[in-house]
Amino acid sequence: MKKIFVITLVLLSSLLMACAGPKYTASAINSDYLSNDIRVVIIKDDKTREGFHKAMESWLDSNQYMHITAKDGSQHDLDKLTLEYEGHWGWDLAIYLNDAYIAAFQNGQRIGKVEYRAPNSLNGNKFGNAADRIDHMMSVLFGQISAEQASKLVNQTKN
Numbered sequence: 001m002k003k004i005f006v007i008t009l010v011l012l013s014s015l016l017m018a019c020a021g022p023k024y025t026a027s028a029i030n031s032d033y034l035s036n037d038i039r040v041v042i043i044k045d046d047k048t049r050e051g052f053h054k055a056m057e058s059w060l061d062s063n064q065y066m067h068i069t070a071k072d073g074s075q076h077d078l079d080k081l082t083l084e085y086e087g088h089w090g091w092d093l094a095i096y097l098n099d100a101y102i103a104a105f106q107n108g109q110r111i112g113k114v115e116y117r118a119p120n121s122l123n124g125n126k127f128g129n130a131a132d133r134i135d136h137m138m139s140v141l142f143g144q145i146s147a148e149q150a151s152k153l154v155n156q157t158k159n
Contacts, residue, residue: 019117021155022118022128024136028143029081029104029112039065039080045087052087052100054135078107087134090118097130102137114141128154 040060044053053069060067076082083103092099096118104112114137136150145153 024147026114059138
């Protein structure tokens with residue numbers, strides 16, 4: 001009887017952890033908007049931790065996109081790809097990136113958006129390096145990987 005209880009508990013825990021892991025959803029920027037000479041403007045969100053903005057800049061630098069930062073509340077530059085973002089952290093024995101989005105605009109129209117959600121559940125995959133999560137968001141937004149691939153990457157168990 002004790003053995004059945006332990007097996008049931010392990011199976012139930014595994015099921016709960018697998019179902020409630022971090023997830024990305026997105027509509028990537030169409031490749032027609034991405035060229036070698038694209039210029040990007042990041043509109044800084046003062047309410048989001050500074051590290052989020054720095055991670056976005058780092059990704060743009062490593063992927064050789066020219067970029068500048070505009071103040072929070074700035075108008076979109078219609079001639080440039082404009083990125084808006086927001087990130088929220090949660091607490092469950094440690095701080096973790098709970099949910100975030102990055103939206104891309106060109107000529108006043110939204111041309112892409114990626115969202116990240118890590119539900120406050122028993123799933124330990126919600127904990128992890130926020131900069132890596134943001135890198136995945138940028139890779140998904142710019143069409144380098146799919147939202148499904150990014151979700152798999154953050155939900156891989158580490159041995």
